[in-house]
Amino acid sequence: MGALFSFVMVILLVLLAYAGIKAANLQIFFGVVIPYAAILTFLLGFVYRMLKWSTSPVPFRIPTTCGQQKSLPWVKQNKIENPSTALGATVRMILEVFLFRSLFRNTKAELRDGRLGYGSSKWLWLGSLAFHVSFFTISFRHLRLFLQPVPSPVHFVETLDGFLQIGAPTFLITGSILLLAALFLLLRRFLLPTIRYISLPADYFPLFLIIAIASTGILMRYFLKIDVVSVKELTMGLVSLNPMIPEKIDVIFYIHLFLISVLLAYFPFSKLMHMGGVFLSPTRNLSNNNRMVRHINPWNYPVKARTYEEYEDEFREKMKNAGIPVEKE
Amino acid sequence: MPTLEFEGKTYDVDEEGYLNDWQVWSEPLAGQMAKLDGLELSDAHWDVIRFLRDYFQKYQIAPMIKILVKEIAKTMGPEKGNTKYLYELYPAGPAKQACRYAGLPKPTGCV
Amino acid sequence: MAKLPTPDELSKINYKPPEKRWVNTPAEFKDGFWCFGTRPKYLQAVDMPNPREWKPIEDDWKLPENWKEIFLEGFAERLKKYRSFRLFMDICVRCGACADKCHFFLGTGDPKNMPVLRAELLRSVYRNYFTTSGKLLGKLAGAREITFDVLRELWYYAFQCTECRRCSVFCPYGIDTAEITIICRELLNLLGLNTDWTMGPVANCYRTGNHLGLEPHTIKSIIESMVEDIETITGIKIEPTFNRKGAEILFITPSGDLFGDPGTYTCMGYMMLFHELGLNYTWSTLAAEGGNFGLFTSNEMAKKLAYKIYAEAKRLKVKWILGGECGHMWRVWNQYLETWHGPTDFLETPVSPITGTKFDYTSSLKAVHIAEFTADLIKHGKLNLNPSRNDYLKVTFHDSCNTARGMGIFEEPRHIIRNVCNHFYEMPENTIREQTFCCGSGSGLNAGENMELRMRGGFPRANAVKHVHKHYGINMLANICAIDRAALKPLMDYWVPGVEVCGVHELVGNALVMKGEKERTTTLRSEPLPEKEAKENV
């Protein structure tokens, strides 16, 4: 249900942009107003969400320790998985953010004849890493449409991306990887019963959206061969705050742009905020140095606890009879 | 709250049939509890129950089996001071069954 | 009481979720899965809300009129107080990596025991009241109202989580279901919805300082009984002290070590070791409990129960604290204690009086784990050990969840075991260290009425033990946690008969050659040493 709903939503978005351009000639709306609104929503929303999280304190230092603690000098500490310094915690975060360290550990449990076995299961790790790395690379490559002159790192990445040197325009591998990885993530949700069971519309929607974005991108580049110079005119107009609508850009471009705008605007209100959130995760970004440095809880308040005096008052006679020393005779 | 009816009186017990208040206990009540389990209490049973009650009176907790065994061995001889003997008397476990007949609550925590 | 299925029946688990969506499927309370509701007297004893007689299985939970309001206000308050909570409500992408990492899911196949879904039970409520999308889109955004059915479901599944953090190891964002369960239980406690087995120890602990409700003279008599046993076994009379001012070290261990077998043998091991070292230490009858069932109730309750630790250290004017083998006690000490009750300027950085090792990694908490303490002694060759006394044992080591994932103490106990036993084998790597499986009974779930749940939750652990039992003939499962010692015993009897359970310091006590001891003929369990028996039979 969730999947069908999300699929229909994305189709509707595509049709909306198509009709908007083809029937209503709303180029300015789809080429200028929506993108600006989307970017603004994305930036402000993102900042708002991060600030909102930041208003809740981290009252306790609760890292999940995944390796040997720092203890006796001859015991080898796992300085990354159980960091005791900020440096260790930083390295841990870098591994987490860029290489999905925790997901790399993934196993698959199997029950056979009443016995549980655990196999290494790296597909989810591989799929999501491929997804994220290609998404990032593609975004970075798109800077060629937003900067003039195009800086050399952008060229460099594109050259790497096109290292297969197939066809013209050169086949860029990340586009297909993104599409395949997104399809893989989607298929998981369809085919694995447990994952299907937990999936919400909010899980399918961004996947369909990204699949649509990647597909329209691939269509534009390899099949419809839209006029990239005009596209860049439009994008440069946007980023230089001199928006303009060049003539004769194919409608597919407006669909692509509209879907990206939707993704940007949707981002801060969705689970996609894991991008910012992962940095704040207290089980990962803290070092396990509790026994060396006292962690302060800003809302720590005094509680009424039972004191020794109350305790002795209740048990004084019994204590004395048992020969246990007391404060008051 | 579950209750136990006996000789016209109603006793509050917990979900597993332990008396909520160990002081309302009486010997006939213990006999009745055993009878409901299909068990006739012999002198050997009563020795254990009395020891449990004495211990509880002093320490406000039922003794752990180890201490029970040791004390029984001290007073009744080593041939009775073993877990096997106690389990023969109380097949469902001395800690659980005997404590229940003795009207004592079940210990809780990391046990 | 519910009848426990046989291991054969129980190990047939179906992991395929039903077709019907979970949102519309109310929790079905299965016998043997849930614990009795708390009795009013326990709540009254510690001033917690809504004390009354109630039964989880009944339809009337006798909730206050405005229970929704209380629940939601509590929810809002905790979102403001805990970044972990707010963040973990927001950022889950439902990738499902956590699903088959949970021992309760692996043991029950109940989809709501997948950590992601356990959290979604609460997240769905969060979305409805605290997010724009949930308010606008409702069900489409995965939001749902807090109804009585939802509350029942939250209760049922909050007490089917042992807060073991295994899911958190695999989560790409480190989402820790324990944090969510802890707060879910706090919210339930606002309505008086705890379990009897958790609340009883809390009430006891407040009054007497320990979960079992052992009064000061009882503690002394129990320890004296152990002293007798030690004398019988070794011929050495040791003289522990209680509430002695001016001792160098305050020793604190979970009260399970004082009361339940096999914890008591571990306790004897501690005392024999301390005697042999001539350690200047004291027991406190008030701080005779490191465990803290308050952690399974609410932050405030946990803090109240932890107060005695530093208060007694201060009153008795000791220099530092030595902590026994306990799982959640060490999580509490490592992650909460000093934040609650520090600073600890009245104590000194711990120094081993035997080896001179300065434990400067605990310069602020000022508490040393006994495994660290003993490992240091062994490393410096300060103990005369005869590991062959443990030759009748083939030992494996179970990492306790809390010390594994809330602290990271892996090598120290292993170093000890390797030096006091000749036969030590590890369980498969996906089931030890940070990937260790819970005993299935942690976080206050070790009651009697939920035995099926416990046996199911402990299935992955038992399964790994079974593996080494079969391959190496393992007959002893060592650990450093009192709940483990209490819970693994029935678990082994159920799944892997023939495997006993012990604390690491029981093994130390067996192997320790004490000055002036008589020739030992029995183990600390007063069972004949097999080799001696064999010799006598020749």
Place this chain on the structure above:
Amino acid sequence: MYNGWKILLGLIIFLAVATFPFYSNIGKATVKPEPKIDTPVINELKEKKCVESKEFMKAEHMQLLNDWRDSAVRDGNRIYVAQDGEKYTISLQNTCMKCHSNKKEFCDKCHNYAGAKPYCWDCHIAPKEAKK
């Protein structure tokens, strides 16, 4: 706000990266590149006509060149039959660049603008032009 400076620093970096295209371009006028075709050879042509139509060339020149390369280098076929039936010699340097001898003003103008870097000139020698 807790851990304020760390989060703010992170947000500033995030915003700096995310808005980089804006502040590095703000106020700059965008000039659409106009490829020049006023080379001597083209100027002398009676009918200013490429091998295919302007529209086709605009969208497909990369594909055409790619096909030409394959055709000439791999199949040894040096004849291209255009859509209007006219035949051309397949040669980048002798056919294309004969007319479009102003690589900098013709090819590079758009390529640079759009950030396209064809690898034609990895093998071919670029025509010599008057240095600017």
